[in-house]
Amino acid sequence: MKIGVAKETRDGETRVAMVPELVGKLTGLGYEVAVEPDAGKHALIADAEFVAAGATIDHDAIGTADVVLSVQPLPSDAVRRLTRGAATISFLPVNQELGLVADLRDVGATSFAMELVPRISRAQSMDALSSQALVSGYRCAVVAAGMLRRFFPLNMTAAGTVQPAQVVVLGAGVAGLQAIATAKRLGAVVKAYDVRAAAAEEIRSMGAKSIDLELDTLEGAGGYAREMTEERAQLQMDRLAPYVADADALITTAAVPGRTAPRLVTAAMVEQMKPGSVVVDLAAETGGNVEGAVAGEVVRIGNAQVWGGKNVPSSMPGPASKLYAQNLVNILTLMTTTGEDGIGSFAPDFEDEIVDKSCVTHDGAIHHEPTRAAIEGEVTS
Numbered sequence: 342m343k344i345g346v347a348k349e350t351r352d353g354e355t356r357v358a359m360v361p362e363l364v365g366k367l368t369g370l371g372y373e374v375a376v377e378p379d380a381g382k383h384a385l386i387a388d389a390e391f392v393a394a395g396a397t398i399d400h401d402a403i404g405t406a407d408v409v410l411s412v413q414p415l416p417s418d419a420v421r422r423l424t425r426g427a428a429t430i431s432f433l434p435v436n437q438e439l440g441l442v443a444d445l446r447d448v449g450a451t452s453f454a455m456e457l458v459p460r461i462s463r464a465q466s467m468d469a470l471s472s473q474a475l476v477s478g479y480r481c482a483v484v485a486a487g488m489l490r491r492f493f494p495l496n497m498t499a500a501g502t503v504q505p506a507q508v509v510v511l512g513a514g515v516a517g518l519q520a521i522a523t524a525k526r527l528g529a530v531v532k533a534y535d536v537r538a539a540a541a542e543e544i545r546s547m548g549a550k551s552i553d554l555e556l557d558t559l560e561g562a563g564g565y566a567r568e569m570t571e572e573r574a575q576l577q578m579d580r581l582a583p584y585v586a587d588a589d590a591l592i593t594t595a596a597v598p599g600r601t602a603p604r605l606v607t608a609a610m611v612e613q614m615k616p617g618s619v620v621v622d623l624a625a626e627t628g629g630n631v632e633g634a635v636a637g638e639v640v641r642i643g644n645a646q647v648w649g650g651k652n653v654p655s656s657m658p659g660p661a662s663k664l665y666a667q668n669l670v671n672i673l674t675l676m677t678t679t680g681e682d683g684i685g686s687f688a689p690d691f692e693d694e695i696v697d698k699s700c701v702t703h704d705g706a707i708h709h710e711p712t713r714a715a716i717e718g719e720v721t722s
């Protein structure tokens with residue numbers, strides 16, 4: 342069976358879904374690996390490296406593959422080139438891609454969305470949201486350190502003492518904790534806040550101070566945060582305002598699954614920050630934690646430079662691709678059955694929770710129930 346690796350075509354996407362060092366894992370499972378020309382170009386991986394690792398370079402890698410791997414969902418024209426019954430594995434934000442999901446159904450593709458892999462212990466090695474959040478969180482802290490025109494660490498020198506930067510991180514999930522760890526490694530004094538009850542201990546374990554706003558915690562399903570009421574949001578902003586005003590660098594990473602990012606900081610709060618302050622909003626693309634932040638741009642609000650994140654993992658395409666490719670190898674391994682001849686074939690077991698929950702379309706039907714309801718609703722209305 343053949344695995345096809347797509348060249349990404351979306352604007353600003355620099356990652357690639359497979360890296361040469363992991364091709365051997367796929368050939369070891371019994372697959373042939375075909376890569377579209379220049380698929381790794383933006384991640385600084387040459388076609389020759391894929392060939393040296395045992396892959397072929399093939400203009401029609403998508404049209405001849407049994408399983409197609411990509412980072413972003415395939416564009417519609419590529420979906421139309423899939424062989425009937427082929428599988429695709431990629432990020433696939435189903436809410437935003439209803440048309441594409443219908444196309445995948447219509448060509449009979451079995452499609453899997455990496456966002457839908459359940460966050461259970463057994464699936465940790467396949468958790469691409471986490472692997473990419475690790476990259477984003479690190480990058481946020483480095484961007485803040487780079488933009489701030491002062492030291493992060495304390496310096497005690499013969500010429501005097503330079504005080505460390507004060508960094509505030511809002512949202513302490515995978516990305517936020519990595520931002521905290523990175524800012525701490527650079528020597529900043531870090532305070533952080535998250536609405537989940539477990540977060541305070543996680544923040545402290547990274548060496549940061551957990552901000553206590555004396556508000557109820559907001560635990561939702563699966564250990565995620567719940568959305569705030571307007572009243573709770575206002576109270577949280579009022580109580581966070583002095584921490585924001587004191588920060589040299591503010592990093593925001595808060596998200597609630599399936600919702601636009603919660604607004605945590607108003608422009609008026611940013612206006613209270615000191616001259617030279619920086620704000621890094623990782624959630625700018627999904628609605629913004631900070632009022633006025635623009636994805637992919639640096640804007641000035643009051644005294645602060647406000648950086649809005651846009652496809653942040655693409656700013657570190659090498660490591661982001663490698664981590665993502667490892668997630669894919671792990672999920673492919675789960676979906677591969679090895680025959681007595683030692684040759685593997687792609688045979689996802691729909692009794693398996695990971696397969697069942699991450700599958701979007703299969704056998705000409707939409708397997709993911711909420712998406713099926715959304716699309717059928719569209720068709721009948």
Ligand code: NAD
Pocket residue numbers: 459460461462464465468470471474511512513514515516517534535536537540563564565566567569594595596597598603605
């Ligand atoms: P996420 O990207 O959905 O959200 C980022 C953070 O923002 C979360 O910590 C959330 O609590 C926080 N947040 C939401 N609203 C907020 C608000 N109003 N103010 C402040 N913070 C707010 O989250 P994530 O990084 O994907 O992780 C969320 C949870 O999932 C964590 O408990 C994490 O440990 C868990 N997790 C489990 C697994 C696994 O078991 N495989 C993997 C990754 C994450």
